[in-house]
Amino acid sequence: MNWRYRFTLGTLVILFCFVIVRLLYWQVVKAAELTTLGKSQYGALITVSPKRGEILANDGFPLVANKVSYLVFANPKEIENKDEISKILGNDLQVDPASISAQLSLNRFWVPLYYNADFSIKAKIDQEKVNGIGYEEQYSRFYPEASMAAQLIGFLGKDELGQDKGYFGLEGYYDRLLKGKAGQSVEIHDAFGRPILAQATTQTGVQNGQTIKLSIDRAIQYDVESKLKDGVEKYGAKQGMAIIMDPKTGSILAMAVYPKFDPQTFWQYPPQTYINPIISDFYEPGSTFKSIVMASAIDAGVVTPDTKCDICSGPVSLGGFDIRTWDNNYFPNTSMTDVIIHSDNTGMVFVSKKMGLNRLYSYLNAFGIGHQTDIDLQGEAVPELRSVDQWRSIDVATASFGQGIDVTPIELLEAFSALANGGKRMQPHVVSQIQSDDGEVVTIPPREINQPISAETAQVITEILVDAVNKGEAQFARLHGYRIAGKTGTAQIPISGHYDPSKTVASFIGFAPADNPKFSMLVIYDEPSSSIYGSETAAPTFFTIAKDLLNYYNIPPSVPNDP
Amino acid sequence: MKRPVHLLLFLFILIIVLAVLKIAITNTIATTGITLGQMQKQISVLNTQNYIIAQKYLAAASLVTISQKAQKLGFQSNTNDYFVTQVEQTATTQ
Incomplete structure (x- = not known):
């Protein structure tokens, strides 16, 4: 009897040890990999772009601000009358309908049609009630005083990687200060894509650009x-x-x-x-x-x-x-x-x-x-x-x-x-003050x-x-x-x-x-x-x-x- | 012997109550994700509207726009300047 008892006990202990070792493997050795996999399934890792800083005149009025603009895109597979839609969109976007038509003729699910469209253009296109048109919200530079002090301000262009970069004048000199730092956001959602309250969105590392106030009157x-x-x-x-x-x-x-x-x-x-x-x-x-x-x-x-x-x-x-x-x-x-x-x-x-x-x-x-x-x-x-x-x-x-x-x-x-x-x-x-996003003001x-x-x-x-x-x-x-x-x-x-x-x-x-x-x-x-x-x-x-x-x-x- | 029994009974009841409470609260907040999603969407819409209103305001308040409107309304540049000066008061002895 004794040997049967010991044999059974020994077998169970070995099985238990095997389970523990396997658990250690999945919970310790593979922990990081499985966490990332899990987050990718129920969480979304989003890069949060910082808001570029504004350039203000000495009375606080922005000479350079940010505005909402839209990337207008289309799904050619959902658009039936491509010629007619090209004419309508060409009229609304003030571009040659042939360029719209060329994009819509591509065999893709997503094609860009127009960059930096104003909200008024978006409203016009919405009224046309065209299927297969979507918008991606972006931010771009806006100059309320039009071309005032253009050579002083410079302009915002793109670098070799397609990222925003300031050139000439203030946009160039203060580019790093104005640009801020991108961060990351982890959004936890359920199987239907709805956010889960228990794990609120966490945003780390994003720093909006600093605003500069000029001595310009x-x-x-x-x-x-x-x-x-x-x-x-x-x-x-x-x-x-x-x-x-x-x-x-x-x-x-x-x-x-x-x-x-x-x-x-x-x-x-x-x-x-x-x-x-x-x-x-x-x-x-x-x-x-x-x-x-x-x-x-x-x-x-x-x-x-x-x-x-x-x-x-x-x-x-x-x-x-x-x-x-x-x-x-x-x-x-x-x-x-x-x-x-x-x-x-x-x-x-x-x-x-x-x-x-x-x-x-x-x-x-x-x-x-x-x-x-x-x-x-x-x-x-x-x-x-x-x-x-x-x-x-x-x-x-x-x-x-x-x-x-x-x-x-x-x-x-x-x-x-x-x-x-x-x-x-x-x-x-030219610059008299630098204002950070959290309200800190540095006077020069x-x-x-x-x-x-x-x-x-x-x-x-x-x-x-x-x-x-x-x-x-x-x-x-x-x-x-x-x-x-x-x-x-x-x-x-x-x-x-x-x-x-x-x-x-x-x-x-x-x-x-x-x-x-x-x-x-x-x-x-x-x-x-x-x-x-x-x-x-x-x-x-x-x-x-x-x-x-x-x-x-x-x-x-x-x-x-x-x- | 009675005191340990009472303590054990109390702890047992406490565990049951807390477990039930946890289930109740979890059930309550489980569907708040929908509300949270709607609120986030509304925040995004309001932020966008904010930007659009700010853009309209800045365009309307710019000197370029004001000067164009002023010209249309018939305002003209000032050509004659008048200064009213006052003789400074001086202290006098009596």
């Missing part, structure tokens, strides 16, 4: 773009640019380029329009640069506003070249103030001789010439200054009146704005780069530039009743090693009110055809915009009885 941007467009058309220019900056903080209040493009349909425009010439193109600034050089000379103590020029009675010969004034008028023993008023090239040669190469070079570096401004936009270019040993005497002379030296418009405005800010140079920036503070000239020098040069506006070539376009500091510029364009006298870059740079500047502004017209001079093209536009700005800021006239 929407009203000012709109006004500037309107005036710039009028100016380009009136003066027959190839291109127009205008930048307005707060000289005390470096905040960009407006940045306009004409012609521009529509970011919503950027592919319909030539690629060269995407480039923002304000940060990417360089040009020889011409006489606007005289303000920087004169300020440097006064700060260095080599001249004063009353210093007399003893070489200004006629053209100056230097290195085999004759340097003349723009109108061939010469003023013997002219003062430095009058050199600026008359935009006298020979007077500037006198200043450059007083400065000398090393001192001039040092001040140009201090003003940031030849250096990036590091503005927060994608695509900034910097024309480097040649090294000191590469400069000849003629280069020093021509640089003093803004020829033979390249700058970008933003570089010039940044340097010039130091004259309006007590000599302090501020870094230009103004950044002072350096102080190229003293506050006293800034005051002196301001008075000279006020005289330049009141008594110089732009006096006929100036705004009466206000003290505005400014300088015209008419720079010849170098073409194939020589200057073309009929092609110029006409500009005006200035700030107002002179005593407590609220804004500094640079207006540029590229190759105006009605007149080559800045005083007759850029200056009137500058003062028209300045008038609107002074009204906008409720700044009353400060000069009574100013005829």
Whole structure:
């Protein structure tokens, strides 16, 4: 009896051990694999796309927002009258019916018909009550102000993998910040596909993109773009640019380029329009640069506003070249103030001789010439200054009146704005705040780069530039009743090693009110055809915009009885 | 001997009650998946409507739209500016 009992017990124990080992195998060794298999049967793993951050103007109104759009698809096997349906859909989608027909003729269960359809188009198609048409909801960029600040904003395109990617301007520079991070969602459902409450949906890892708030004033941007467009058309220019900056903080209040493009349909425009010439193109600034050089000379103590020029009675010969004034008028023993008023090239040669190469070079570096401004936009270019040993005497002379030296418009405005800010140079920036999805706000503070000239020098040069506006070539376009500091510029364009006298870059740079500047502004017209001079093209536009700005800021006239 | 018996009886009744309660609650929430599904669908629809309304609002409130409508209504740019200034009050001794 005993052996039967032991045999049975031993068999049962062995069987039990076998079961336990098998259980261990399925519940421990294969646990992960079976969990995934189970989840795939009753749960759905969905990739959650993050919402791209918005771009707001300084009043919080979105310049770039997100909208619901639809991918319209069809199941060709469910559509019977393909020709008739192609015509109906072609009409609703505003596309060639032949392209619809080509898709519907494919032997597939799913074909895309149209991307980024608006809700109004979806509503129209719904009314047609066509079988076999479906929609996939997506999000795409929406520009409430249409093409406002297009070159500043950039656009959202696709990368090589078909993922959204920002190009140019703010969309490009802040792409990583705006894009956010995709996450995953596990949704548990029953055999009928209904969600199970006991195991609620879990979403992990998704981070919506951050929103950026600009210093751009929407009203000012709109006004500037309107005036710039009028100016380009009136003066027959190839291109127009205008930048307005707060000289005390470096905040960009407006940045306009004409012609521009529509970011919503950027592919319909030539690629060269995407480039923002304000940060990417360089040009020889011409006489606007005289303000920087004169300020440097006064700060260095080599001249004063009353210093007399003893070489200004006629053209100056230097290195085999004759340097003349723009109108061939010469003023013997002219003062430095009058050199600026008359935009006298020979007077500037006198200043450059007083400065000398090393001192001039040092001040140009201090003003940031030849250096990036590091503005927060994608695509900034910097024309480097040649090294000191590469400069000849003629280069020093021509640089003093803004020829033979390249700058970008933003570089010039940044340097010039130091004259309006007590000599302090501020870094230009477009973004003032970054807002995260959970409400955290990071404010970007103004950044002072350096102080190229003293506050006293800034005051002196301001008075000279006020005289330049009141008594110089732009006096006929100036705004009466206000003290505005400014300088015209008419720079010849170098073409194939020589200057073309009929092609110029006409500009005006200035700030107002002179005593407590609220804004500094640079207006540029590229190759105006009605007149080559800045005083007759850029200056009137500058003062028209300045008038609107002074009204906008409720700044009353400060000069009574100013005829 | 009586106390352990009472304790065992109490535990037995508690187990039965909790088991019944669990079955009742599970039955109640078993069909809430349908409601949950409907709520999720409604949330999705409302979110979409939100976006559409926001888009319409932004388009209507844009400066481009307002300026076009203003032109149609006959508004014109201001050409003359007037400033009313006041002589600043100064302290005077009597």
